[in-house]
Amino acid sequence: MMYQEPEVDLSVEYCGIRFENPFVLSSAPPSDSYEMVKRAFDAGWAGAIMKTTSVESYQVDISYPIMTSMDYEEKKGVALGNIDNISEWHMDVMEDAVRRLKDEFPTKVVGLSLWGTTNRDHWEELTKRSVDVGADLVEVSMSCPTDSPFARASLMVGQVPDDVKRVLGWVKERSGKMPVVAKLTSQVTDIAEIVEAVEEAGGDGVCASDTVHGLLGIDLDTFIPNPSINGKSTFCGVSGPVVKPITLRTLAMIAKGSGIPLAASGGATTWQDCAEYMLVGASTVQFCTAVMHYGYDIVEDLQEGLAYFLEHKGLKSSKDLVGKALPNIVAHGDLLVKKDVVTSIDEAICTKCGMCYYACRDGGHQAYELAEDGLPKPDPDKCYGCALCVEICPVECISLVPRR
């Protein structure tokens, strides 16, 4: 049979810019040089935000090693922790990269990510130079956990509405028609208040929601957290699959309250993740950890997977996904109060491992008996339909069915 590619349009629009597909490199190590981004563009990425840069007089201090990771059971790297800083390359190197990339790849999107600490002159200079060199957009880095300015040194810019307005205001003064995006953190009490500050300052878009500030693990021999630098460590930015639920919620919260263009960043590994982020309002999806783990070539699978998914759903364009799950997210109090499903087991598949029995006995509603041959037997009168056993069964042979 002839292989036929799905006839769908993967292109999306974000901040008035066309991206040939939704897959973009986030500002991070995979976008730290012309050579790297060129390879990524050749592989199929639609755009890249260069790693965050600064003026030439700014000293970038980085303590190595910068990486640590968290495994769970057999799975490597469900979370990555980093104590990286912004790029060691200053604006002159990034300007050169943008010039060459835009020249060689006119249909790809190249953004710059800026960092000017508390210095208005730095922010203004970086913005003007971004416009002059022809960057498609700039991201204002407000969510970096390792470099926090202003009076409250433990806070990120994106955690203080006044600081968000102040920095974005400086950038917007010099940005002309070039879109300005605020890269925000999820670690705030009220993301709506932060987005309001972005809108008041004239921000054109938001990227949400970066890493989550954490401590990834502590060596039980030495009592030193990871990564250890001469016996000391510090808090890190946690990225990768573990942050996906946080990114999804942050995007949904923003999209439900505002129409500002949204880019997703945090936890995307597969085309399914991408589709989910788009369903809660993102137009583009940025990748960092997945590329650091598996390489640029994952973009082939991402494009193919999304194209087949759209075809399967009878959709013509990836734009059709944007925001489609939002009406299905309501406040907890608006959910129907009901208890009308019960558990049902496909006994032909059950391995008699007993996990459902213990989960329900000690974390559910004591609905299971174990038969003499080891098969779990749920009692529908005791089952609440809580779904705990469904979620933990290793062979996925439990489902919820209507209560009779």
Ligand SMILES: Cc1cc2nc3c(=O)[nH]c(=O)nc-3n(C[C@H](O)[C@H](O)[C@H](O)COP(=O)(O)O)c2cc1C
């Ligand atoms: C080692 C490392 C360095 C990073 N450096 C930057 C940076 O310079 N500027 C920035 O905005 N984000 C930076 N990030 C954050 C990523 O761009 C991205 O927002 C975050 O890792 C979450 O996405 P992911 O789960 O796809 O990795 C960095 C992330 C990592 C892992």
Ligand code: SF4
């Ligand atoms: S759905 Fe909940 S209450 Fe019902 S059997 Fe499973 S764990 Fe027990």
Ligand code: SF4
């Ligand atoms: S967890 Fe699944 S496989 Fe294990 S006993 Fe229960 S139904 Fe069977």
